[in-house]
Amino acid sequence: MAEQPFELTSGPDGWTAHVRVRGHAVLQLPLLNRGTAFSDAERRALGLTGLLPQRSIDISKQARRIYAQYLRQPTPLDKHVFLTNLRDRNEVLFYRVLADNLDEMLPIVYTPTIGEAIERFSHEFRRPRGLYLSVNNIDEVPQAFANLNLDPDDVDLIVATDGEGILGIGDWGVGGAQIAVGKLAVYTAAAGIHPARVVPVMLDAGTDNLELLNDELYLGNRHARVRDERYDALLDAFVDAAGQYFPHAMLHWEDLGASNARRVLNKYRDTCCTFNDDMxxxxxxxxxxxxxxxxxxxxxxxxxxxxxxxxxxxxxxxxxxxxxxxxxxxxxxxxxxxxxxxxxxxxxxxxxxxxxxxxxxxxxxxxxxxxxxxxxxxxxxxxxxxxxxxxxxxxxxxxxxxxxxxxxxxxxxxxxxxxxxxxxxxxxxxxxxxxxxxxxxxxxxxxxxxxxxxxxxxxxxxxxxxxxxxxxxLVFPGLGLGVAIARAKRVSDGMLLAAAEAVAKIAAGTGPGAPLLPPVDSLRKVSAAVAIAVAQAAEKEGLAQADLSDLVQLVHQSMWRPDYPTIVAV
Incomplete structure (x- = not known):
């Protein structure tokens, strides 16, 4: 495996970044770059002297500045693009702003606004994230996974889509990649799944959307959607490679077409750790x-x-x-x-x-x-x-x-x-x-x-x-966290029921007028409770492969918080 520009390690005092690169290369890495929050000592150690304004401010002041800029964006799509650009240059700050305003921003970074972003994907393309796997190049799937340059224990979660059943807007081909990226943002914001430990995957089998096929800027395979044995071969190659390279990762299927969603889940659910959120x-x-x-x-x-x-x-x-x-x-x-x-x-x-x-x-x-x-x-x-x-x-x-x-x-x-x-x-x-x-x-x-x-x-x-x-x-972030903590071999019906029961217990109150479910702004608390319930169910069913003896503390320590890591120049 090629040497990484930096490595992240976790300990009782939080995360530490061991940084090998210097100068402008530091500022180009979204998980490492902290912009004006670099201290004087960090600037000297990382070769950033003179590359940033003189004053250093902390992440809370940065977040206030970003939120004020966010409020000036005129439309929901403009707000989505603004936050996407922030994520592409400073991922920790993006998640701090999102976590501080989750109830307000969740509809912007995910549904419904992400639907517009998906429709505009090929025209507004910026920074690629994750993997793009083509039905026309199935033999290249293992190499694509190898190109991520990650170790087997480095990934907890993979979200994959083929772009056919996107939200309520149907087949949007390669633009569906955005739904996988957006879903993972919710996993991180709501349950603290570390953004470095997730992989979005676009399974490009073509599209039946004539608008896209006639668009010269469309970035996906320009042919009708493949539905024969080649589609299944692409999925088999993807599942096999994911299991080989990241054996502990949960495979989350998102927005597959109606003819495939249940069929695909049933095909793989007894042989790997997999989950379909739509169902x-x-x-x-x-x-x-x-x-x-x-x-x-x-x-x-x-x-x-x-x-x-x-x-x-x-x-x-x-x-x-x-x-x-x-x-x-x-x-x-x-x-x-x-x-x-x-x-x-x-x-x-x-x-x-x-x-x-x-x-x-x-x-x-x-x-x-x-x-x-x-x-x-x-x-x-x-x-x-x-x-x-x-x-x-x-x-x-x-x-x-x-x-x-x-x-x-x-x-x-x-x-x-x-x-x-x-x-x-x-x-x-x-x-x-x-x-x-x-x-x-x-x-x-x-x-x-x-x-x-x-x-x-x-x-x-x-x-x-x-x-x-x-x-x-209210369910899937905590489910993913619980699966990751337990190193669960499968996602069982019992684990899903445990998640549902955990959410029901946290409803805001009882009596006339009380809501049946907790509000979205309490997602971190809900996700922690769901994770505990899911991990306990996995252990009870013999599906857990990790030591869960101090589960509450384990969940607490496993939930990443958007704070800048300690910097160690190496």
Whole structure:
């Protein structure tokens, strides 16, 4: 391995950077450069004398200056670009500013603003991060990993995407690299995963986006998306190389297309440590909200009848996790499955639609004889028909169909349920199934609500209702930290449930108006609790490979904080 310009080591007093380079080379390394915060002694030792203004200021003053500059940016995209440029020159300062303003800046560095950055990727390209692996050069994948010039124990986390199912905007090809970079920024800001110990990966299989294919500046493979055995060969090469070079790293799949997300996870989950946030992370945070709702309503999961409006990978993933809880509470698998009604784009899924449903939806297909007569002759039962017939107690929206939870539908549900649990999870806000203010009015304030997008508190009949946001960031950062600390061999269903239960325990309070989930501005605390729960579950299941005897202290020490490391010139 070639000699690195600097090496980072950690100890009881924090991180130390052993620096070999001098002069301008120091200022070109984002994790090392601290700009005007270099002391006089550090400037002399690193050959920086005369290369910076005379006065040295600490990171807190730098952060104040940066935040003032940030506020002057006119649009969310301008703010995103400003923070990206900061990260490219001074990564520690970037994370200090982000950590100090996490609630405000999370929508800027990640969703929804990152969607615009992805669309503009090829036109605004600046600094490459991570790996770009091409379906046309599969044999070069091992060399790409070797070119990172890192040791086997140097990486805790790899986030990979193929750019096909980006957020709510679809196939954006190589621009999807930004989603992996953004996801890792959240891991670091929320859970203290060290930014030097992560790798974003873009799996470039082409794109079906004609706008990109006709764009002369597009930086990805300029051909239609490859979907045959070459795609699987690229994934195999990636997983094999990742396991060879970084055997302890968790592989996080992000924004794969609907036809691949569950298939890919199922293919690798029993042979390596892997996780899909769109499916498993979403399920865990929604289940956390459901567990909090159960606590508030004094019920068990097995008591509920659940309608899933939007039976894609996320919706069915939620159903799977809830079903497992029902089974743990004593229902048989068949009895638990029968508690769910899954509604796809064509209507209620039933077993006479074999040609129209995906394999992962099959377990939830209702018997055709059961639902006969629920809709007019020759039609498939729709959401309103299902609510009228089954009187659900829990209604979950992952449909991206705005305003589909109508007043008449919600009032019908509330007429048969004292504390209806209603979660309109589709985002952005323009696609939400119902507004929290309407849900509270239509249920006379009785609804227990969680949403996918952030909403301001609602005033209803003299009471203030805080609206829980089912944000995956409440789960995946702590999960990644717990896996890294435990050196877990796999990510199990038990570990995911432990994460959900840990989040549910930290909800801000109980009683009318209290949110079902903790707020985003408490992510560091939530991530620490999730990490502890996940590591304990891994140890209980025999999946941990590290000594976890002093787990609380281990989690505390493992969470990197954005402070400049001690400098040692070598």
């Amino acid at each position: 498993q992370g979403t399920a865990a945070v929604v289940v956390a909200a459901a567990i909090a709702a159960l606590r508030e309503s004094g019920t068990r999961m097995r008591d509920h009848t659940v309608v899933i409006h939007g039976a894609g990978t996320a919706g069915i993933g939620i159903a799977d996790m809830m079903r497992d809880i029902m089974i743990a509470e004593g229902l048989s698998p068949a009895e638990a499955t029968a508690r769910f009604y899954a509604i796809g784009s064509k209507g209620l899924i039933s077993d006479d639609q074999a040609a129209l449903i995906r394999d992962f939806q099959v377990p939830y297909a209702r018997p055709a004889a059961e639902v006969a007569g629920w809709a007019p002759e020759g039609q498939v039962a729709k959401l309103a028909d299902v609510v009228r017939e089954v009187h659900p107690t829990m209604l979950i929206g992952t449909s991206a169909q705005p305003a589909s939870f109508t007043e008449s539908l919600v009032r019908e549900m509330a007429a048969h349920c004292e504390r209806p649990v209603i979660m309109p999870l589709s985002n952005p806000t323009s696609k939400v199934e119902a507004l929290p203010s309407d849900l509270l009015e239509w249920t006379d304030g009785r609804a227990l609500i969680a949403t996918g997008s952030p909403f301001a508190p609602v005033e209803y009949k003299g009471r203030r209702y805080s609206i829980a946001q089912a944000n995956n960031a």
